[in-house]
Amino acid sequence: MKRVALVATLMLALPANAYAASAHPQDLVARVRLAPQSVLFGDVVTATVDVVVDRTRVDPRDVSVRMTLLPYRQLGRVFRTRTDVGSLTEVRTTTRLDCLEQQCALPAARLRIKFPPALVFYRPRSGGPVRRVNIRWPPLVVDSRLDAQAVAQSKLLAFGAPWRADVATMPRVSYRADPALLEWGLLAAGVLLFAGGAGLVVVGVGRGGALSTLLVRRARPLPPLEHALAQVELAQRDGSDARRRALELLARELRSSGADELAVDARELAWAEPGPDDGMTAELAVRVRDLIGARRNGA
Numbered sequence: 001m002k003r004v005a006l007v008a009t010l011m012l013a014l015p016a017n018a019y020a021a022s023a024h025p026q027d028l029v030a031r032v033r034l035a036p037q038s039v040l041f042g043d044v045v046t047a048t049v050d051v052v053v054d055r056t057r058v059d060p061r062d063v064s065v066r067m068t069l070l071p072y073r074q075l076g077r078v079f080r081t082r083t084d085v086g087s088l089t090e091v092r093t094t095t096r097l098d099c100l101e102q103q104c105a106l107p108a109a110r111l112r113i114k115f116p117p118a119l120v121f122y123r124p125r126s127g128g129p130v131r132r133v134n135i136r137w138p139p140l141v142v143d144s145r146l147d148a149q150a151v152a153q154s155k156l157l158a159f160g161a162p163w164r165a166d167v168a169t170m171p172r173v174s175y176r177a178d179p180a181l182l183e184w185g186l187l188a189a190g191v192l193l194f195a196g197g198a199g200l201v202v203v204g205v206g207r208g209g210a211l212s213t214l215l216v217r218r219a220r221p222l223p224p225l226e227h228a229l230a231q232v233e234l235a236q237r238d239g240s241d242a243r244r245r246a247l248e249l250l251a252r253e254l255r256s257s258g259a260d261e262l263a264v265d266a267r268e269l270a271w272a273e274p275g276p277d278d279g280m281t282a283e284l285a286v287r288v289r290d291l292i293g294a295r296r297n298g299a
Contacts, residue, residue, distance in 0.1 A: 028053040028063070030120045030135050038141040041105035042098065045072065045140065049093045049118050056087055058122050065093040066119040069137075071104055072097040105144050113140040228253040229288050232281065240275030247276055250288070259291060 030051045039045060049065045060082060075096040083090045105111055117134040124131065222230060228250040235246040247270035254263035265284055269276050 027057050027124060027131070028120070028122060028133070030118075030133050032118050032135045032137055034138055034140055037138055038143070040143050041145050042100055044075065045097045047095050047097055047137075049120070049135070051091045051093075051120055051122075053089050053091065053122070054087060055084075055089055056125070058124055060089045060091050062123045063091050064121045065091075066121070067093075067095065068116045069095075069097055070115075071101055071113075072099040072115075099142075105142055107144050107146055109144060111142045111144075113142060115140070225250075225253045225257050225288070226292060229285060229292070232285055236278065236281065243276045243281065244270045247281070247284075250284075254288070259288075262288060262291065 028051055030049065032047070032049050035046045035048070036043075047067060047069060049067065051063055051065065053060055053063060075098055077095075079092075079094045081092045081094075083092070104113070115137040117136050120133040120135065121130055122133075123129075221227075228246070231246040232243070232250050235242045247266050251263045251266035251270060254260075254266055262284070269280055269284060
């Protein structure tokens with residue numbers, strides 16, 4: 001009795017614009033509604049199907065809903081929610097619709113649209129074939145956004161809407177700058193850049209190949225000892241901490257190359273107080289440079 005009373009309560013709670021149907025005795029009760037039921041052309045409508053099932057007779061997972069709401073189209077995805085109350089379950093299916101087609105409105109008139117029935121499919125726990133319940137939708141009333149006077153003035157029926165865009169006759173393409181002139185200007189700029197680069201190469205070669213030497217040096221990485229010496233020479237413009245690190249690196253590379261005496265001098269100079277002496281650092285750099293030159297000449 002409680003179960004029957006709860007189903008009866010749900011049925012009595014239906015809004016005025018909801019239609020309902022029941023299935024096999026005490027299996028399920030279904031209802032449909034449109035919100036709003038009276039709209040203007042182009043408005044969004046929400047269609048809802050509620051199915052209340054007795055879980056002792058029907059598994060809610062075996063309930064499916066099919067809606068055909070043409071000429072309206074679905075907006076986004078269909079939402080499905082489930083609410084359990086005692087041994088009853090309400091399965092709600094909701095979708096949002098709109099229609100911007102001519103068949104969804106009559107100029108200066110009211111249109112009543114009747115959708116095909118919503119179909120609810122379910123399989124009882126007792127077995128047997130899949131059962132179906134048909135629920136009629138309430139009619140959807142669509143009013144035009146134009147009154148009779150506006151329709152008569154614009155002559156919509158005879159000549160079509162005057163505000164429709166003309167996509168066949170397009171204006172000519174316009175440019176801020178003449179494409180041909182811009183093309184020749186860019187070509188001339190490219191030629192000038194190429195000529196300038198070629199001139200720099202010629203000047204570099206004419207000065208004893210300094211440019212070629214520079215390019216070769218950049219292309220080939222320095223050996224470790226020469227790299228450490230270069231760091232010392234660059235650090236001369238920095239603070240004492242940078243010079244200490246550069247001299248310590250030079251000391252390690254000198255020891256690795258077998259120049260132990262120079263390595264000791266570089267380490268002592270690195271940690272001298274209050275800091276590495278500029279003159280002694282320059283003298284050490286000359287000695288290391290002489291060592292590198294001697295080894296390169298095979299001495």
